Structure formats: structure tokens, C-alpha cells
Amino acid sequence: MLGAIKTEPTESPVANLPKDAPSILTLAARSLFDVFAHASEGMLLVDRTGRVVWINDQYRRFLPALGFASEQEFVGQPVSAVVQNTQMEKVLETGKPILIDLLTNKAGTFVVSRFPLRDDAGQVIGALGVVLFDQPQSNLQPFLAKFSLLQRELDEARDALAVQRRAGAGSRQARHSFASFIGASAPVVDLKRQARRAAQSSSPVLLLGETGTGKELLAHAIHASSPRAKGPLISVNIAAVPETLLEAEFFGVAPGAYTGADRKGRDGKFRLADGGTLFLDEIGDMPLGLQAKLLRALQEGEIEPLGSNRLLPFDARIIAATSRDLVKLVQEGRFREDLFYRLNVLPLRVPPLRDRASDIPALLEVLTEALALRSALPQPEFSAQAIALLSAQQWRGNVRELRNVIEQLLLRNDSAWLDVGEVEQVLRESGISQIAPAPSPVPTPTSADGVQATDRLLLPLSQQVQALERQAVAAALKATQGNKLAAAKLLGLSRAKLYQRLS
């Protein structure tokens, strides 16, 4: 059934081409089917009722990942029961094809096409699903990058909408507070302390740190605890706006400056942020020409909309963020030094996740709960070894990458308990080039402060040294029954140094 259609060898292919439209269409349909059957990664056919009636040889290799040991268990079942997130029933219902789509389920993420099949009378009698690529991450990088950007924007818009609904229409206030920035490691505690202080000032804040470390989250938190919290928080992602549109986006357009949509003029982000905060994300990507205009706006507190010769005052607090090395950009002449100094008044460095691995268990819990709630999936628990494996990774994409891995884990596993095996598989498939092994599970006593020794080894070195010093001082004082001079001698310290440590 549905085997490849063979064409007879011909002397001249053109000579044998049919001339009438129905034969040409039949030939085209057969040839197209042949191409799909050979070039695709798998095909699946469902009947009018949505039952799987056939799969081809290539498709068979997805069965174990979908949870089926044999073709017999799979074929004959309603497609929605055996392929999670399938849209085949929608194709049967609407009679419309879905030419290109991303399908994510237990077996992975795939690029798929779905076509309705009709009888001679035009009635839909079934549907054909074709898996075009089974490793979209390597085959379709630009497409996927765009998809994840759009997905992220959609998620953020949904979150913002939910908050607006809660807070009443018209609110554009920050979505996150400092409590939403998860982490209790020393670098995060220090960062939050500095950020709280920065929130009280009206000077520009510059957030520096790798991609996905939480700079945007922190910008929201700073705004929310600043005296401008009741005002709007307006964000511009400079890297996402085409260069030609940036100036209008920032400074607005005067009425009559353009024909078309902008004929009536419109406010730019500076004006929209009036009384609140303007968050300039990816400031390192700002074109040089616009940098000069931004500098002037910041210095004068006034902006000039496009097509206007009037200066308008604005009152917005600036928070800028970048994952680029601004100092290097300045040295290379790609970022204005004067603008750098103007923005670098309160710099805050957001640490990469690999420098605060001890925050991973808490992040894991919060992110898993949020993602499970959002997708109405059960919230699984992670084994200690699975947590250790996740904590050992380099996380070049930081919290965003960790979040994506958790999302994949939720989608692919129904189990309430996730162990190293499941985590390893998702890490491998999510494109992490080298998976760091989890530290071996040494049975370790829990120390006085409740931290497991293996967990402790994942803390920043300065914290480990401090903890060890505290233990040594306590032990020496116990051994000398509180005699500080004797304890200092025991530790090889002067009395002054011991007092310093005690304080």
C-alpha cells in the first residue's frame, strides 16, 4: 500500500509528458508523494474518524519514544491518543492542510506537514501527516531562533496580560518584584542588595551579564520597588527593532511627518515612559548614529520627534542592559565612550548561572512549578542525582536555557519522578555540546547549617572558605572552653585576627 510509484524509463522525458491538465495533475501528485515518501523522516495516515491506519518504515523508529513497543499497538488507535499535540484531527475537521508546523511531544520536536485526503466527490476521507525534519535544531536554526523569539514574546505578552487583568485595565506596571528573582547564593544576595539600593536612586542603571541571566527580570524588580513604581515600565529591545525604525520608536513621529499609518504622528517610547522607567534592552546593539541622539536626550532631558523641530521634555528613569562587553565595544569604536559613562552610573553585574550552581535546586522548583501550571501538566520531582547533574552543567544560555530544558523534560515525560536518565536525554537533545557528569554520589553527612557536603562543593569558593573558617573557629573555642587567646593560638592566629573573624 502506498508504495513508491515507478515511472517507466523513457528516451526523452519531455516527449512523454502528458498534455492534458488532469494527467499532469495526477503525475504531479504521484511525483510529489514519491518525493515526500523518500525525503521525509516519516509518514502517518489517519482515516475519517482520526484512527491511525498506516505508518511507513521511517515512522516506525519513532514508536519507542512515543511509548509503543510495536506497530500493532500503535496502528488502529485514535491519533490523538498516541501522538501528543497532534493536529491531524483539526485537518480532518477543517479540510485544510497545515503546510508547515512544529510539533513537540515525547519523541522530540519535529517540522511536520499535514494534508487532507479527499475522495472523488471532494469529501475528506482521511489525512496524511509527514515528518519533514526530526532534528529541527540542527536543520532549521534561523527558523527556530525566530520561532523561539516569537514564543518568548508571546509568553511575555500572556504574562503581562494576566497581570493587567489582575491589576485592572490600563496598567503597565512591572511584572516582577525582587522576590521573583530566585536565588540565595552569595552573588545573588549581593546583587539584590545593590539593586534595591539602585532602585531608590533616579540615576541610570546599567545591567551587565550574559544572555538569559535575568537582566530583564531585574529591571522589572528595580522599577517595581522604585518611587516610580506607579508609573509605566516601557521596554525596547534594541536588537529586535530594525535600525531604520529605531529613531521613530524612541523619539516618536511628529504629525504630518509621514503619509500612511504615521500620518497623525505617534509618541515614542521616551514619552510613553513618562513618569516611569524606560528599559533599553541590548543597548550594546544600538547603531552609532542613534547613540549620539540618545546621549543628547539623556543630557538635556528632551527629545525631538522625527519630522518636528520642537524639543519635548520627558521624565523617565533609564535602565539599560546588555550581554555585550561594552568596554570592548568602546575600545573598538563601536560604542560611544561618553554614552557609556552616562549609562554606567550604577552598574550591576548579573552573575552567570554556572557561578551560582547552589541556586539551581530552587530555580528548578520554581520554574518547574510555573511551567507545569502554565501547560496544565503534572509537576514532577527530580531525584538528587538529576539535580546534581543539572547543577554540574555550564549553562551558557543561563536561566533561560535551564528553563527550556525543564520545559522539554515536562513535555517528554509523564512520570512524577525524573532521574538522571531523563535529564541526560534532554540535555543531549537540547544541543548542549558537552554534558558535564554529575559529581559521584558520596554518602555525606548533613552539616550543622543543613547543607549537604556535595551541595556545598557547588557553592562559590569564597563561601566554602568562609564556612570552613567558621567551623574551625567554633571547634577551637569549644576545645579551649571559650578561651579566646588559647583558641587563637590553636588556630595560628593573633588575638586581633580571631576577634576580627568572630565579629
Ligand SMILES: Nc1ncnc2c1ncn2[C@@H]1O[C@H](COP(=O)(O)OP(=O)(O)OP(=O)(O)O)[C@@H](O)[C@H]1O
Ligand atoms: N533569578 C531568576 N529567577 C527566576 N527566573 C529567572 C531568573 N533569572 C532569569 N529567569 C528567567 O529566565 C528567563 C530569561 O531571563 P531574562 O529575559 O530576564 O534574561 P536576560 O538577561 O534579560 O536575557 P537577554 O540578555 O537574552 O535579554 C526568563 O524567563 C526569566 O523569567
